[in-house]
Amino acid sequence: MTLDYILKGGTVVEPHQVTVSDIAVKDGKIVQIASEILAEGVPAVELEGKIILPGAIDAHVHFNEPGNVEWEGIETGSRMLAAGGATLYFDMPLNSNPPTIDVPSLELKEQLSVEKSAIDYRFWGGLVPENISELESLAERGVIGFKAFISNSGFEPFKSVDNLALLNGMKEISRLGKILALHAESDEMTELLASQKIANGQLEPKDYCESRPIIAEVEAVQRALAYAEVTGCALHFVHISSPEAVHIINGAKERGLNVTLETCAHYLIFNDEDFEEHGVHAKCAPPLRAKSVQQEMIDLVAEGKIDFITSDHSPCSPELKDLTKRNFFEAWGGINGGQFTLLSVLEVAKEKELPLTVVAKLTAEAPASRFDIEGKGRIEVGYDADFAIIEESPYLVAKETIFSKHKDSLYENHKFPYKIVATYCKGKQVFAASADLSHSK
Ligand SMILES: [Zn+2]
Numbered sequence: 021m022t023l024d025y026i027l028k029g030g031t032v033v034e035p036h037q038v039t040v041s042d043i044a045v046k047d048g049k050i051v052q053i054a055s056e057i058l059a060e061g062v063p064a065v066e067l068e069g070k071i072i073l074p075g076a077i078d079a080h081v082h083f084n085e086p087g088n089v090e091w092e093g094i095e096t097g098s099r100m101l102a103a104g105g106a107t108l109y110f111d112m113p114l115n116s117n118p119p120t121i122d123v124p125s126l127e128l129k130e131q132l133s134v135e136k137s138a139i140d141y142r143f144w145g146g147l148v149p150e151n152i153s154e155l156e157s158l159a160e161r162g163v164i165g166f167k168a169f170i171s172n173s174g175f176e177p178f179k180s181v182d183n184l185a186l187l188n189g190m191k192e193i194s195r196l197g198k199i200l201a202l203h204a205e206s207d208e209m210t211e212l213l214a215s216q217k218i219a220n221g222q223l224e225p226k227d228y229c230e231s232r233p234i235i236a237e238v239e240a241v242q243r244a245l246a247y248a249e250v251t252g253c254a255l256h257f258v259h260i261s262s263p264e265a266v267h268i269i270n271g272a273k274e275r276g277l278n279v280t281l282e283t284c285a286h287y288l289i290f291n292d293e294d295f296e297e298h299g300v301h302a303k304c305a306p307p308l309r310a311k312s313v314q315q316e317m318i319d320l321v322a323e324g325k326i327d328f329i330t331s332d333h334s335p336c337s338p339e340l341k342d343l344t345k346r347n348f349f350e351a352w353g354g355i356n357g358g359q360f361t362l363l364s365v366l367e368v369a370k371e372k373e374l375p376l377t378v379v380a381k382l383t384a385e386a387p388a389s390r391f392d393i394e395g396k397g398r399i400e401v402g403y404d405a406d407f408a409i410i411e412e413s414p415y416l417v418a419k420e421t422i423f424s425k426h427k428d429s430l431y432e433n434h435k436f437p438y439k440i441v442a443t444y445c446k447g448k449q450v451f452a453a454s455a456d457l458s459h460s461k
Pocket of ligand 1: 080
């Protein structure tokens, strides 16, 4: 067997151990992992002192193509993820337009992604009030699950489901053996609180945060879990922002419900004090929480209470964040941060002294196993040669190294303790921070 190349002497993060090893790659797959692999005439990449993690899997991004490519797009979005060590993403059914709520809209997205994506991808389908009859054909076409909103989606073409539509949708998704991902915030509570704030002319970031309190997340989570008991539908809660919700979801898991949760990197790295520096670029829903809540969420990651970490990368055109044209409540809520999930988890791991195997689990192995993605998420013989190559050295985020379409980001000026030096997807180098790490076969 002629190998394509060998990654030499890196610190390799396998599922249950970290070793200094060589990795042999052939036809986009890992074919051997050993302390020393000798093969004459095979190109070698020297990675002594570098960490090799499985390519990260981001289960929650919004690339908004087709329809809203001026917000991000598949090409820029996938290159950005590659620069962040990711090799696979699951694109949300909104804010592309048409949203992915039937087979033609899914096919359109598939065609565009084949042409444009730098790394691997899967798609979420949408559950909206009028598309229950479409769910089966979407499942057959391979969506990894369905996404629904029980709060306002903020995107007109993607309607949120009322309680009855949610129950009916969950019954059908359960029948199809799929997972429903939910944005869980009580629409009634957030509507009421926001309208009071706006009527009083209270339009500061702090007011926005107070209009989306933790109790709104808790109520929606409890309601959805009750519906899961009734329908048998498997649930995945996206962007959980509060320890209270984490505890409730873990309690349901212990009772035997098929349920998982993610939090996002920004809830671990930032808090509501960051509005001062970043203003509207720190706006998201649920909002950034108090510093004490951030610390509790970090502790819960360390305790293994959070299944995996995503970015919820959801940028927009600069115009939609322009506070000279709209108030803080009206501005787009979404974080431009898909490039920084793996680095954020590494930062948390360093702070809490977590092993690198935990980083691999939170960023790759757990999402792959939750969504049955074969051959991905682990550094193991037979798996895809998907790698994030990391160096332990400070990396200050600056506009020049932000790869998303727009450069305004909450992460600007954040200093990470690690940096991504290269990324490989199915054996192919899809990112290199400097020329000395690029190699040709
Ligand atoms: Zn999202």
